Amino acid sequence: MRFLFLKLLVLITRTLFYLAVFLSPVLSVWLASSVVAYINGPRLLTVFSGILLFPLVPILWDMRGRKRRKELGILTWGDRIVLRTLVLNLAFLFLLLALRPQTLFLALSTRGDWFLDGMQGPQVELARTGLFTLSRGLEGLYLRFHNNPFDQYADTTQVKPQPAPQPQPAGQAGQSKGWPWTEVGLHPAVDNMPPSAETSIASVTQYIASQEKDPMLRVKALHDYVADRIAYDAPNYFAGNYPPQDAEMVFQRRVAVCAGYAKLLEALGQSIGEEIVYVTGDSRNSTSDLEGQSHAWNAAKINRQWYLIDPTWNSGYVDRSTGFTKAYKTDYLFPPPEVRGISHFPEDQAWQLRLQPITRGEFLR
Amino acid sequence: MMKAQFFAEGMRLVASMRSQSDTHQTAVIQLQNLNQRWLLPSYSLKGSTQAEHCLESATQGPK
Structure with missing residues (x-):
C-alpha cells in the first residue's frame, strides 16, 4: 500500500514536471508574441523571442558551462536542456508578470489570438474563446495596479x-x-x-x-x-x-x-x-x-x-x-x-x- | 473609436469588429449608413496630428 502511494506520488510529480517543461515555453512565447502584436512590433521579433526562449538561450547556456561539467557530469545533455529551458522560461514569466502585469493583461485580452487572425470556423472560435478565458485570469492582477x-x-x-x-x-x-x-x-x-x-x-x-x-x-x-x-x-x-x-x-x-x-x-x-x-x-x-x-x-x-x-x-x-x-x-x-x-x-x-x-x-x- | 454621435446619426459599424487588427497594405472599414449622411472619413497614424482622407471604394445600397 505504502509502495503504491509512493509510486503514485512519483507519477504525479513527474507528470507535473513534464507539463511545466512543455507549458512554460509555450506560455512564454504566447505572452511575448501577444505583447509584440499589441505594441505593433514586427512579427520577426515574435519569432526571434520564441527562438531565444527555446532553444537558443538554453543551448548557449549549456555550452558556456561545458568546461565545469567535465569534472562532475551527472546529467545528460537532454536533461540539462530541459532544466535550463524550464528555469529560463519560468524566470521570464515571473519577470513579465512582476514588471508589466497591466500590459500583459491588455496584450492578451486584445491580441492573445493574433495567430488566428483572418481564420474563422467553430474550432477557431472555440480556441479564441479559450485563449481569452485564459487571459481573464490576469484581470485581478491588472486591477491590483489600476487605481481610480x-x-x-x-x-x-x-x-x-x-x-x-x-x-x-x-x-x-x-x-x-x-x-x-x-x-x-x-x-x-x-x-x-x-x-x-x-x-x-x-x-x-x-x-x-x-x-x-x-x-x-x-x-x-x-x-x-x-x-x-x-x-x-x-x-x-x-x-x-x-x-x-x-x-x-x-x-x-x-x-x-x-x-x-x-x-x-x-x-x-x-x-x-x-x-x-x-x-x-x-x-x-x-x-x-x-x-x-x-x-x-x-x-x-x-x-x-x-x-x-x-x-x-x-x-x-x-x-x-x-x-x-x-x-x-x-x-x-x-x-x-x-x-x-x-x-x-x-x-x-x-x-x-x-x-x-x-x-x-x-x-x- | 466609435463616438455616440456616429450611432446617433443612424450609422452602424459592419467591420472590423476588433479594436486592433493587423493590415499589410489596406485597412477596410465597412459602415452601414442608413440615413444616407454625407461622410468624409479620414485616418491618422497613432501619435500623428496629420489626417489623411480615406479612399471610398465600391458601395452597396444607398450611398
Whole structure:
C-alpha cells in the first residue's frame, strides 16, 4: 500500500514536471508574441523571442558551462536542456508578470489570438474563446495596479440598478425627448434661470422643479445645468492634481474635473428626490489608449428605468494647447447602454445596464 | 473609436469588429449608413496630428 502511494506520488510529480517543461515555453512565447502584436512590433521579433526562449538561450547556456561539467557530469545533455529551458522560461514569466502585469493583461485580452487572425470556423472560435478565458485570469492582477482617483467620492452604500436592466426604449430620429436628441439645446429652465435662483444647490433644483414637470426633461434640465455652468478644470487635469470635487465646492468654484461634474449632478438630483447616482470606471476617446483612463459619470432612474449620463463629456472638450472649449451637446445624455459601452466601462458591471454585461476583455477588444 | 454621435446619426459599424487588427497594405472599414449622411472619413497614424482622407471604394445600397 505504502509502495503504491509512493509510486503514485512519483507519477504525479513527474507528470507535473513534464507539463511545466512543455507549458512554460509555450506560455512564454504566447505572452511575448501577444505583447509584440499589441505594441505593433514586427512579427520577426515574435519569432526571434520564441527562438531565444527555446532553444537558443538554453543551448548557449549549456555550452558556456561545458568546461565545469567535465569534472562532475551527472546529467545528460537532454536533461540539462530541459532544466535550463524550464528555469529560463519560468524566470521570464515571473519577470513579465512582476514588471508589466497591466500590459500583459491588455496584450492578451486584445491580441492573445493574433495567430488566428483572418481564420474563422467553430474550432477557431472555440480556441479564441479559450485563449481569452485564459487571459481573464490576469484581470485581478491588472486591477491590483489600476487605481481610480475618483473612487474616493463614491458612496459605498449606493444603490444597485433595481429593477434589473431592461432594454432601453429605442429613440427615433427627430424626437424631442430621449436619445438621440435632435437639435435640442439647453432646457429653457436653465437657459432663462434668473441669477437669484442660482444662489445654492437647493435654489437651483427648486427652480427647475417648478419649471419642468416631465421626469425625463427634468433630469435633462439638471444635466444641462451642470454641463452648461461648470467649466472643465483643464490645468489641474493636465497637472494630474485634483482639488476637492465635492458638490458644494464645485457649485461655488464652477470648475471641476469629471468627478466634480458627476457629484454635482448627483447632489442636484438628491435635492429634489431624483434618483441620480455617481458611477466610476474607465473611459476612452479617439486619442486615448484602448484601456482608457479613470473617469466618473452618472446613472439616473426615470420612470423605473435606469439611464446613463455623462455631464462632463457633454460640456465641451479639452486640448492640451487650448485648454477647455465649451461646447454643449447631448450625445451622452441617456444613450443606449450598447453605444455608451464602447467608450465607458464601469468598475461595477451592474452599471453597464446591459442585459448581458461584457467583460473588461470584451470592452478592450 | 466609435463616438455616440456616429450611432446617433443612424450609422452602424459592419467591420472590423476588433479594436486592433493587423493590415499589410489596406485597412477596410465597412459602415452601414442608413440615413444616407454625407461622410468624409479620414485616418491618422497613432501619435500623428496629420489626417489623411480615406479612399471610398465600391458601395452597396444607398450611398
